[in-house]
Amino acid sequence: MIEIHNVQKAFDGNPVLRGITCTFETGKCNLLLGGSGTGKSVLLQCIVGLMKPDIGSITFDGTVFTNNKVGVRQEIRRKIGMLFQGSALFDSMTVFENTEFPLKMLTPEMTKEERRDRVEFCLKRVGLENAGNKMPSEISGGMKKRVGIARAIAPNCTYLFCDEPNSGLDPLTSIKIDELIHEITHEYNITTVIITHDMNSVVEIGEHIIFLHKGLKLWDGNKDEILNAQVPELKEFIFSNSLVRAAKRVDDEGGLEAILAETQPQG
């Protein structure tokens, strides 16, 4: 479980995070939802330690991360796996080497054979067992995301962070990536935090959703509650998606047949 308490961050006097307090639960896909510029990425960077919050604390399973000793932070970081928006694969390494990299760096006690077995397992888990020898430039965007996931889970991470895992992907591949993240979260009982503004992801894997708006947490709940949330900013955000609007209308007006009957020409 990751606990965020009163995290604040400003750039040149402009507040980006204005006292965020929330909890990311273990064994669930926790979604950080919000429009562009609402502070989702900054919050994520504060959580993983790429930025330091001005005020507030971040706790990983009871261990304080913010302002703790370098060794403690280092220990927590080694339990973190992250899927970056652009995948952030190392250009000079093959898919296999990319997946093996954290094992080589973080677990020197592993033998070469153990590493190979683990990499092969992870690549198979994400459906890329035959792509090990390919370079990142030779694979598609969806495959890159899969390699990113394989690299993140290779060292048995406890916390998985995904920064817009669906960006730049077609809807079908997006759903597959969402499903993969969801499966992995439950399979390994890890704490997964996903930044998204994709309503498909909300509907598919939103077990715990936190909505951010202008650096504030305005709502949290799950995918079953979100359509009935009474927060104007959240409603505006959700129903800006035409598919969600249509689905809501179908639901409210007694099913698709009723709407079609209503729109039939009379006489």
Place this chain on the structure above:
Amino acid sequence: MVKTFGEFLLFLQSMLTRKERFKVLFQRTLDEAVLIGVDSVFIVAIVSAFIGAVTCVQIAYNLTNPLIPKSTIGYMVREMTILELAPTITSIVLAGKVGSSIAGGLGTMRITEQVSALEVMGINSASYLVLPRIVASMLMFPLLVILAMALSILGGYLAGTLSGAMSAQEYIEGIRTDFIPYNIVFALIKAVVFAFLVSAISAYKGFFTQGGALEVGAASTGAVTNSIIAILLADFVLANVLL
């Protein structure tokens, strides 16, 4: 200016705190040594051989006094090569090739979040990415400078003898006259200092790139410009201090 210099020093310090395992850094240094050293042999060979040749021809052209022995040409080629041309020109060439490569490579890694990926894994990205490049440069620059010295003197020999400016015997007699071994040491010290300046400045420029492809290009250009200025300043200081 002072702030940038302070940031540069902090950057160098961050490289040395929380270092990665020796085995990892050693392997990375070897990889970088190949990229920095072996891949630069061709350009260094071409440049130094021609500089030696041109130096020889031009000295011969200016040395018209019949009282001055022809062997003086060989002597002057040797002195100019060892003291200045081989270490300084080679380092300036390498600032263009290696410096832009370091800045461009690190800049691209930064803007594509590869540096962040290392940091999230708990790896000291400065230590992992920059330290091996600096150490490899400091190992390979002196070797390339030695190669440049040899080829430059050889270039002078070929140009001098083939153009008929002097005989082979006169040239060899010239390059053996009043040889001071310390000059070689001085040249190698210069090579090590220049290597540090080129690699550290380029790494700093690349490591803190922000933005996109345009900024990566700007970082590479800035790395080369600043490295060359630093080489020339250091050259002057070292000449005053060590000679």
